Structure formats: C-alpha cells, structure tokens
Amino acid sequence: MTQVESERALPLTDDEFRAWDSDGFHVARGLFAAEEVAAIRDRFDRMAERREPIEGHWAYDSAATDALGRYPRVMHPHEIDPANVDVYLDRRVQRILRQLMGEEIVGCQTMFYFKPPGARGQAFHQDNYYLLVQPYTCVAAWLAVDRSYPENGGLQVCPGTHRMDLECPDHADLSESFVDDYVRPPEGHEPVGLDLAPGDMLFFTGSVIHGSQPNSTEDEWRRSFISHYMPVSATHIGGWYLPHMMDFDGNPVTRETNAWGGPCGEEDSHFRGFH
Numbered sequence: 485m486t487q488v489e490s491e492r493a494l495p496l497t498d499d500e501f502r503a504w505d506s507d508g509f510h511v512a513r514g515l516f517a518a519e520e521v522a523a524i525r526d527r528f529d530r531m532a533e534r535r536e537p538i539e540g541h542w543a544y545d546s547a548a549t550d551a552l553g554r555y556p557r558v559m560h561p562h563e564i565d566p567a568n569v570d571v572y573l574d575r576r577v578q579r580i581l582r583q584l585m586g587e588e589i590v591g592c593q594t595m596f597y598f599k600p601p602g603a604r605g606q607a608f609h610q611d612n613y614y615l616l617v618q619p620y621t622c623v624a625a626w627l628a629v630d631r632s633y634p635e636n637g638g639l640q641v642c643p644g645t646h647r648m649d650l651e652c653p654d655h656a657d658l659s660e661s662f663v664d665d666y667v668r669p670p671e672g673h674e675p676v677g678l679d680l681a682p683g684d685m686l687f688f689t690g691s692v693i694h695g696s697q698p699n700s701t702e703d704e705w706r707r708s709f710i711s712h713y714m715p716v717s718a719t720h721i722g723g724w725y726l727p728h729m730m731d732f733d734g735n736p737v738t739r740e741t742n743a744w745g746g747p748c749g750e751e752d753s754h755f756r757g758f759h
C-alpha cells in the first residue's frame with residue numbers, strides 16, 4: 485500500500501465495524517504507544533503531587549477521607565495543559581470517530597480519572613443524558629492509561645444498548661458509586677467487563693449503558709483519559725459544554741443550547757453538570 489492509500493484506508497475492518505454496529509462499542513487495541521501513555525500518566529501524577537486545587541478543573545480536598553476527595557477527576561484538562569489538547573484532537577482518534585459516526589466530528593469535553601485503590605466507581609448510566617447532543621448522540625473515547633479490568637474498577641458496557649432511548653435514572657448506591665444516577669441494564673443486555681491494556685481506547689455512543697465498580701485492589705491505580713465528541717451535524721448540546729468544544733484544528737465550536745428537559749419529564753430540573 486502506498487502512503488496515500490494507507491492514509492485513506494479505514495481504521496476498522498468490516499468485521500470490527502459490524503461488531504460496532506451491533507454492540508455500540510469498539511476497542512482500538514494499542515492505539516496509543518507505551519511512551520505516549522506514560523507521558524500522560526506522569527503529567528497528571530505531577531499535577532496531583534502539587535496537592536493544589538485548580539479552579540474549575542480539579543476539586544482537590546486535602547481534608548477528604550474518601551480516596552476520590554484527594555484524587556477527584558480532572559475536568560477539561562485540555563484547558564490546563566496544551567499537551568492534553570494533543571490527546572483530545574489526536575488524528576488517530578479522529579479517523580476512527582469519522583468512520584464510526586459516518587461524518588466529521590467535533591470535541592465536546594475532556595476528563596481524567598485517577599481512580600486510586602479504594603475509590604468508588606460510577607453506577608451504570610448513559611452519557612447523552614448529560615451531554616444532550618441532538619440529533620443522534622455523543623460518542624466517548626476512553627483511553628486506558630493503566631491496565632483496566634473489573635477488579636480495579638475498569639469499565640463495563642452493556643452491548644446493544646446503543647439502540648435504546650435515554651432512560652430516566654434511579655438513585656445509585658452511593659457507597660459504591662460517586663454519582664447518584666443509576667440506569668438498570670435491561671434483560672438481555674448484561675454488562676460485559678472489559679480488560680484493557682494501557683494505550684487501548686474504548687469508543688461507545690451516548691446511549692450505551694456503561695459504568696464501573698469501585699477499585700477493590702490494594703495497590704493498582706486505574707487512570708483514564710476520557711474525551712467526548714459529537715457529529716459535526718449535531719445542532720444542539722447541553723449549554724454547559726459550549727465553552728469546552730473545539731474542532732480538530734483547535735477552533736472553537738458553538739451550537740444551540742439544548743433546553744430539552746430530558747427523559748425524566750418536565751419536572752426534571754436537576755442540574756446534571758459535566759459528565
């Protein structure tokens with residue numbers, strides 16, 4: 485294959501694309517090289533070692549007894565270090581997303597999870613309940629920075645739930661989940677626990693029910709860098725994402741604010757915040 489041909493070649497094989505179409509998720513094994521993943525991990529570890537909250541990004545609490553109080557997730561890390569923009573706007577990720585979504589895509593937000601030993605998980609949920617992208621849905625790109633598997637709180641996904649509507653969540657068990665929303669996996673769509681190596685990237689759409697258990701290991705961290713995107717033709721998104729959006733050339737993107745109340749009905753007025 486010439487260089488031009490290989491650049492044009494689609495990243496997923498036909499079988500992989502069929503699996504994406506029927507399951508709603510795809511794992512790109514080894515998408516990021518070991519050195520790239522180590523650089524991401526070291527960057528966030530250095531940030532955490534400073535033990536200083538970062539307004540709007542990192543709600544570090546030195547007095548917290550809960551592991552997640554001392555290692556909360558980092559919100560929009562692409563706005564605190566340009567090296568994180570490179571992860572958000574990575575061209576390999578763009579090529580995969582284009583094929584998955586069938587059109588150009590734009591970025592909505594980024595996050596970084598430390599998930600240290602003992603940290604609570606995140607109960608089953610659907611991302612587009614929060615992002616409110618319309619029409620169609622958002623898509624997540626979840627990069628394993630450490631090995632990620634069920635015991636250390638790795639991600640679990642419910643195949644086939646990408647065809648579901650958004651559900652109004654119940655309350656979660658807050659001893660297990662740090663977020664209070666829970667969507668029960670429907671019969672026939674039981675969760676699958678994924679085993680991801682550092683550098684693997686998991687893609688899934690905003691309707692897919694997914695979540696994670698607490699990290700029950702003694703000494704294994706489960707760090708991950710998470711970005712959300714949407715098709716360029718989407719016209720609406722939850723307003724709180726607007727300041728964090730950009731296209732793959734780094735230009736700001738704007739859309740209409742989605743004022744839709746969501747699947748819980750008119751009375752659903754609780755602020756969902758970022759996700």
Ligand SMILES: O=C(O)CCC(=O)C(=O)O
Nearest residue numbers: 597606611695696710759
């Ligand atoms: O990484 C996790 O444990 C949960 C992340 C997640 O569910 C999300 O970003 O929507």
